[in-house]
Amino acid sequence: MGKRRTLLLLLLVLFSALVASVSGYIDEEEESEQKTQGEKWFLLRHLHDVVKTDAGSMRLVKGGYRRGSFLHSPMHIGFISMEPNSLFIPQYLDSDLVLFVHHGEARVGHIYRDGLVERKLKHGDVYTIPAGSAFYLENRVDQRLRIICSIDITSESMGWNAFQSFFIGGGTYPTSILAGFDHTTLSTALNVSTEELSTFLTRQSSGPIVHLSGSHHTNIWTKFVAQKPHQRLAHMKRVANFGDAASPKEDESTWSLRKFLFNLLNREDFVNRANHKAPSTYNLYNKKPNFKNDYGWSKKVDESDYSPLKQSGNGVYLVNLSPGSMVAPHVNPTAIEYGIVLKGTGRIQIVYPNGTLAMNARVREGDVFWVPRYFPFCQIASTNGPFEFFGFTTSARRNHQQFLVGKNSLMQSLRGSEFAAAFGIGEKRLKRIANAQHEQVILPSSSSSPRDKTITEPERKEMAKLERIIGSLGNDMFMGFV
Numbered sequence: 339m340g341k342r343r344t345l346l347l348l349l350l351v352l353f354s355a356l357v358a359s360v361s362g363y364i365d366e367e368e369e370s371e372q373k374t375q376g377e378k379w380f381l382l383r384h385l386h387d388v389v390k391t392d393a394g395s396m397r398l399v400k401g402g403y404r405r406g407s408f409l410h411s412p413m414h415i416g417f418i419s420m421e422p423n424s425l426f427i428p429q430y431l432d433s434d435l436v437l438f439v440h441h442g443e444a445r446v447g448h449i450y451r452d453g454l455v456e457r458k459l460k461h462g463d464v465y466t467i468p469a470g471s472a473f474y475l476e477n478r479v480d481q482r483l484r485i486i487c488s489i490d491i492t493s494e495s496m497g498w499n500a501f502q503s504f505f506i507g508g509g510t511y512p513t514s515i516l517a518g519f520d521h522t523t524l525s526t527a528l529n530v531s532t533e534e535l536s537t538f539l540t541r542q543s544s545g546p547i548v549h550l551s552g553s554h555h556t557n558i559w560t561k562f563v564a565q566k567p568h569q570r571l572a573h574m575k576r577v578a579n580f581g582d583a584a585s586p587k588e589d590e591s592t593w594s595l596r597k598f599l600f601n602l603l604n605r606e607d608f609v610n611r612a613n614h615k616a617p618s619t620y621n622l623y624n625k626k627p628n629f630k631n632d633y634g635w636s637k638k639v640d641e642s643d644y645s646p647l648k649q650s651g652n653g654v655y656l657v658n659l660s661p662g663s664m665v666a667p668h669v670n671p672t673a674i675e676y677g678i679v680l681k682g683t684g685r686i687q688i689v690y691p692n693g694t695l696a697m698n699a700r701v702r703e704g705d706v707f708w709v710p711r712y713f714p715f716c717q718i719a720s721t722n723g724p725f726e727f728f729g730f731t732t733s734a735r736r737n738h739q740q741f742l743v744g745k746n747s748l749m750q751s752l753r754g755s756e757f758a759a760a761f762g763i764g765e766k767r768l769k770r771i772a773n774a775q776h777e778q779v780i781l782p783s784s785s786s787s788p789r790d791k792t793i794t795e796p797e798r799k800e801m802a803k804l805e806r807i808i809g810s811l812g813n814d815m816f817m818g819f820v
Contacts, residue, residue: 376697379409380688382706385417391545394420394483399706401491412732413652413676414489414501415706418475420444421482423550426475427508427542433501434490434650435467438622438728440680442483448473455616462623464639464654466646472506476550486678488652488730509542620644622656622728633663634719634780641734653731659684659719662783666744667716673733675709681726682719689714714742721783745778 377383382399389396396418401411420426420442437446437459444459449472459465467473469490477483489501508514516524517539525532542548620639627635636657641648653673657665667689677686679701686707688696701707709715711732719725731737741747749772758768775781 376688376695377699380686380697380707380709381699381701382411382415382708388416389546391547392421393424393545393549394418394426394477394547396426396547398489401708409710411708411710412491412674413708413730414491415676415678415730416485416487416489418485418487419482420475420477420485420547421549422477422480424477424483424547425550426547427512428472428474428506429503429546430470430472430506431467431489431501431503432469434469434652435473436488436647436650436652436654436730437463437465437467438486438654439463440484440486440728442477442481443479444483444485445476445478446473447476450616453616457616457619459619460621462621463619464622464644465619466617466650468649474507478550486728488650488676490650490652490732503546505546507542509540511543512546514539617644617646622654629779631777631780632660633777633782634659634665636665636780638737640736642736647734651732651734653734653737654729655731656728657717657726659717659725659780661719661723661725662721664718664781664783665716666741666747666779666781667714668739668741669714670709670711670731670737671740672711672735673731673737674711675729675731677707677709677717677727677729679703679705679725679727682723684720684725684727685718687716687718741779744775744781747778 382401385397385399387395388398396416398417399415401413401415418426439459439461441461443461445456446459446465446467447454447456448467449455457465475483475485491501503512504515505512506514506516508517519527521532521535525535528535530538620643622637622639625637625639625643628638629636634657636655638653638655639647640653647653659665667687681703683700683702685698685700686709687698688709690696691712696713699707717725717727743749753765753768753772755765758765761768
């Protein structure tokens with residue numbers, strides 16, 4: 339008898355291992371097929387270095403047309419990383435920028451209505467910089483700065499299907515756009531000698547992101563950003579009137595930069611006039627959730643919350659899911675959606691218009707995904723921890739997401755004889771299916787049970803019948819092994 343039990347146990351173990359290996363093989367095959375088809379379109383994992391220096395970097399995942407496909411992703415997602423005490427030198431882009439501070443603090447300066455505006459950015463802040471507006475970024479705190487930004491390539495980007503930086507400051511690397519002018523013309527425009535101009539345009543060689551101390555090449559930037567706005571304003575007035583000479587200890591090139599910036603703006607009060615009129619920042623983490631339940635929360639910011647988003651035409655959002663929960667299958671009828679995983683792991687499922695699975699991909703921290711307008715999709719958190727992702731939408735107007743299942747979903751709104759006929763079932767059965775899910779927007783995992791879930795007597799009988807069937811199958815299996 340003991341030998342028979344041992345043999346039976348061994349056969350059961352072997353059978354379980356066989357089933358697991360076969361199912362694992364099938365899962366791997368399905369996952370591999372989905373990766374070759376869907377992931378190459380909807381997961382943006384190819385990071386390109388746009389800027390890379392000792393002081394920081396900017397990396398980019400590119401949108402754009404997919405070769406041999408009708409799918410079009412009209413946005414790049416940028417990742418800016420800056421070391422402590424560093425500066426992203428003055429430039430302007432041919433595309434609108436929406437900045438989100440993922441980690442650290444920053445100071446941004448940019449031109450707004452012919453004036454220089456400066457804003458402090460902290461963790462969770464959103465800020466916009468319009469196309470063509472000169473700006474710089476500075477990290478003065480003792481921690482690395484990480485910024486996620488959207489770069490709209492549907493703007494007037496000269497048809498290059500990419501954004502272009504025009505560096506105002508620069509030298510041998512990067513080259514300032516001023517260097518392209520004839521030196522006689524430029525020296526006349528700046529009212530400086532050609533010798534001083536030549537020095538001014540060749541001193542910087544450290545790259546677009548520079549350290550603000552410890553380097554001869556960065557003295558010009560160190561002195562420029564170290565001053566307070568009212569000090570810069572005072573220096574501008576002195577230089578403009580040429581009434582006071584620079585201190586012998588001042589770097590001549592620093593004064594040339596001040597002259598250039600003043601002549602560029604042609605305003606004596608370029609700091610004070612603009613600062614109080616310019617938009618402020620908007621902090622996502624301080625915003626109350628638009629939706630919240632026991633399984634997670636979501637926040638959305640559009641032009642009605644933060645008017646500068648109207649300029650870029652983009653919205654932003656932030657979602658946090660508890661382990662195992664999901665955002666119910668839904669559709670964006672007015673916008674393309676981009677997501678960046680900030681924390682945890684999960685899965686993104688996207689469905690083609692013909693009702694077939696386009697992608698079922700596992701995503702982790704740092705991954706970028708996008709979902710075309712009208713495509714049904716959902717996000718599912720792994721069971722081992724929370725899942726948080728931030729993102730952009732291509733519409734600054736309120737994006738009325740259409741949820742396909744759950745309470746207050748299309749499944750509820752459309753139920754009736756016509757909808758039942760579409761599925762080939764009766765209205766009572768459709769009603770039972772539509773009412774089975776008591777939650778909305780963010781749904782619990784399959785292992786969780788809603789608090790108000792009750793099992794009806796017919797459901798109890800069905801479960802008992804199912805248990806008897808499973809039991810009889812198990813007995814037949816055991817007899818076969820014995």
